[in-house]
Every structure is written in structure tokens, then in C-alpha cells.
Amino acid sequence: MSPTDRDSHDTRGEVDIDTDLDESVAHDDSEPDVGRPRSAITGHARNGRVAADGGTPTSEFQQMAEVSMTDRERRRQWFDEKILAPARIVWDDWRARTGVLVVLFYLFVGTMGPMLVTAPRPNQGPLLVGAFRTLEYPLGTTASGTNILSQLVYATPSMLTMIASGAVFTVGLGTAIGTLAGYKGGHLDSGLMTLTDIMMTIPGLPLTIVLAAALDIRGSPVTIGILITINAWAGLARAVRSQVLTLRDAEYVEASRIMGMKTPTIIGGDIIPNLMPYITMNFVQQARAVIFGSVGLYFLGVLPYNGINWGVMMNAAVNRAGATSSPAAFHWLLMPMLTIIVLALGLTLLAQGADRIFNPRVRARHAKSIASDDESSSTTTDTGGI
Numbered sequence: 001m002s003p004t005d006r007d008s009h010d011t012r013g014e015v016d017i018d019t020d021l022d023e024s025v026a027h028d029d030s031e032p033d034v035g036r037p038r039s040a041i042t043g044h045a046r047n048g049r050v051a052a053d054g055g056t057p058t059s060e061f062q063q064m065a066e067v068s069m070t071d072r073e074r075r076r077q078w079f080d081e082k083i084l085a086p087a088r089i090v091w092d093d094w095r096a097r098t099g100v101l102v103v104l105f106y107l108f109v110g111t112m113g114p115m116l117v118t119a120p121r122p123n124q125g126p127l128l129v130g131a132f133r134t135l136e137y138p139l140g141t142t143a144s145g146t147n148i149l150s151q152l153v154y155a156t157p158s159m160l161t162m163i164a165s166g167a168v169f170t171v172g173l174g175t176a177i178g179t180l181a182g183y184k185g186g187h188l189d190s191g192l193m194t195l196t197d198i199m200m201t202i203p204g205l206p207l208t209i210v211l212a213a214a215l216d217i218r219g220s221p222v223t224i225g226i227l228i229t230i231n232a233w234a235g236l237a238r239a240v241r242s243q244v245l246t247l248r249d250a251e252y253v254e255a256s257r258i259m260g261m262k263t264p265t266i267i268g269g270d271i272i273p274n275l276m277p278y279i280t281m282n283f284v285q286q287a288r289a290v291i292f293g294s295v296g297l298y299f300l301g302v303l304p305y306n307g308i309n310w311g312v313m314m315n316a317a318v319n320r321a322g323a324t325s326s327p328a329a330f331h332w333l334l335m336p337m338l339t340i341i342v343l344a345l346g347l348t349l350l351a352q353g354a355d356r357i358f359n360p361r362v363r364a365r366h367a368k369s370i371a372s373d374d375e376s377s378s379t380t381t382d383t384g385g386i
Helices: 003-030 071-092 094-116 148-184 186-201 204-214 221-228 233-247 251-258 263-300 310-321 327-354 360-366 373-382
Strands: none
Touching: 071 094, 071 360, 094 148, 094 327, 148 186, 148 221, 148 233, 148 263, 148 310, 148 327, 186 233, 204 221, 204 263, 221 263, 233 263, 251 263, 263 310, 263 327, 310 327
16 A cells, blocks of 8 residues: 555544544434433533534533533422431431420420410419329419419520520630631630630639629520520630641642632631531530529529529429428429420430431431432443442
């Protein structure tokens, strides 16, 4: 074969290859997606896609998703991943389910209870009626004839406000200081940790008593909740800082810094989600601390109050009726104690089950928009059951 024939043969072969390539690309673009399972979420193909003009194949970063989603589908996917999947996780775990039901019951009592139950007042009924004796006074009455059920219901709103304010203050301040100190480091870290160490050396109970006596709080539940946890944030800040020190050198955090993301974006998107199980447990721990601390201080008569409270009820039961030694008045002391124990137990069970809510693998298994049964069955058929 002459050189001229060889060149013409090579050129003709290249033309045939390019023609076949263009025809295959055109055939792939025109072929409808019949029988192909529709993906629930957008993503990139595994292999690079050849350009339609026969040029250089596109990279994995340049190629477009095979399936586009409408705004409605995106909203449905967000609702499924953020709302429905955590709800399924909670309902599948008996601990979380029990904790949620207990907390919802107390929220219902604190919001709707005062509208459904008569306000407590003296001489509502006979004196010192035992618990579970009559339907009119199911939890009994006090030494002044006040309905104990009414007292418990009307004491719940202020207690819930106190719990929320104390827990939010402690977790919010401790998480913010610990995260900022651990991520930024340097002089800021040294200054914040010095302040944290000073607060940790101050005993909390005497500080709360002194501030409650010095400040004109007038029985405000929000102020009392913050006073009870006035220095509890310091320990949480220390613990969060140690966690952030290990997370700030992670690959995905480094990638976010390389892409030029701002510090608040990195902290809120990459670091805080990984701390949520620990933060949730501390939130519940501080809520329980507010419950026990406030009830104890109210029982001792340290905190001022302008309404009914579970600790005040226990104080009255012991000091007025001798509930610790009198069986006739023991229900007056027992009912507030059971109310406190059930609420603390419900918060603990909710925290134990909430750890699975922040696990991305568990959420993915419970989110139906991630992988449907049709897709999984189709994938099994195509891969031969592997």
C-alpha cells in the first residue's frame, strides 16, 4: 500500500469513527427515558459525558445532572428529609416516642390547661381529700381545700418558661463561645477560655442565691431560669471547644475554607451539625438542672415568687401539714414530686432517642425521597442481585 493510499485510509477511518461517534451521541440525546427509573434527588453521572460536537469530554465537575427537579419536587424532598424522616425515626424508637409524648403532654397542660381547669383557690373542696378518692378532686386537696390538680396545672406554664430560658441561655452561650474559641484559636481562644475558667471556679448555688437576693427579679420565670444556670455554660463551652478542635482540621472543613466560604457559613454548615447530638444532650441536662434547682430553691424559700409553683407546693405540704410524717397529707407532697419526676424522665428519654435523629445514615434510611423501592429493585435487577 502506497503512502497516499495509507493516508487516505487513515483519514477515512477517522471520519468513520467521528461519524459513528456523532450518530451515537445524537441517538443518546434523542432517545426518550422510557423505562428508566427516575432518581429522587439530583446528582452527577459516574462517567464523563462526550460533548455533542465531538470535542473533549466534560469532567465530573462540569457535567449536568441527568434528572432535573421542579420546585415542587424540591419542596417535597426537603419536607421529607427535614420533617418526615425525623418523625419516623422518633416513632420507631420507643424511648424517643415516649419522651415526645411526655413533653407534648406537658406543653399541652402548660398552654391549654389554664383554659380548661378552674384556677386554684381556698375552700374549693373538703380539707385534705386523698388522691384518687373522687372524680371531682382526682389528685386530692390541700389543708385549705385547694384542688391540687389546679395547682399543678397553673404552675406548669411558669415552670416551662423557666426551663426553656435556662436551657437556651446555657446551651446558646456555651456553644457560641466554645465553637468560636475552638475554630479561631489564637488570642481570642486564650481570652475566652480564661473567662470560662473564671466562671467555672465560682460556685453556682451561692451565686444564684446572692443574685436572687440582690436583684429585683420579682419572680420572673425567665430571669430565674437564667440565674439558676448563670455559670453552667462554662463547662459546656470547654467541652464544645475540644470537639471543635478536632473538627476544624477535617477534610470537608478545609475544603470549605479553600472555596472561600465565610466563617459563619463554615461553623453553621460544617461544624455545628456534627455537634448537635452533644448539644441536645446538654440541653436536656440543663433543663433537668433548672427543674431540680428551681424546685429546691423554691422549697427552701430562697427564690421570690408571685404565683403557684411545684416547689412552693412541697414547702407548704411539709411546713403546714407535716406531709413527711402525716399519711393524710402525704399526697400533697407526692403529687408535685411525681410531676417533676415524669417530666425529667420524659426529657431524658427524648434526649436518648434524639441521637439517632442527627445521624445522617439513619435519616437517609427513613427518608423515602432518597431511595424508593422501585429504584432499589431496579438496581438489584440491573446488577444481577449484587
